[in-house]
Amino acid sequence: MKLPGFxxxxxxxxxxxxxxxxxxxxxxxxxxxxxxxxxxGTTEILEDFPYLVEADVRAALSYPANQP
Incomplete structure (x- = not known):
């Protein structure tokens, strides 16, 4: 299930x-x-997981801040 806003x-x-x-x-x-x-850093994460994009890292970073 995709999460609303994410x-x-x-x-x-x-x-x-x-x-x-x-x-x-x-x-x-x-x-x-x-x-x-x-x-x-983001660059290192993208090198370790080449199938991710920068927007994935940003989403992972903002997700917990927006949870109740």
Whole structure:
């Protein structure tokens, strides 16, 4: 299921235990956030996950800030 306001983030109970992921991938939002918290920049994340785009990283970063 795509989340309202977050077309790049999905939640699917059959994928990654129902945790939010980047649409079309198995990359969890928390994977991206942990990399950012560890000091990785967007460029490094995109090199590690070449199937992501910058908008995916931005969506992962803004997603938790907009959750109740």
């Amino acid at each position: 077309p790049r983030i999905i939640v699917d109970s059959a994928l990654c235990g129902g945790r939010p992921t980047i649409a079309g991938t198995r990359v969890r939002v928390t994977d991206v956030l942990e990399m950012l918290a560890g000091g990785a």
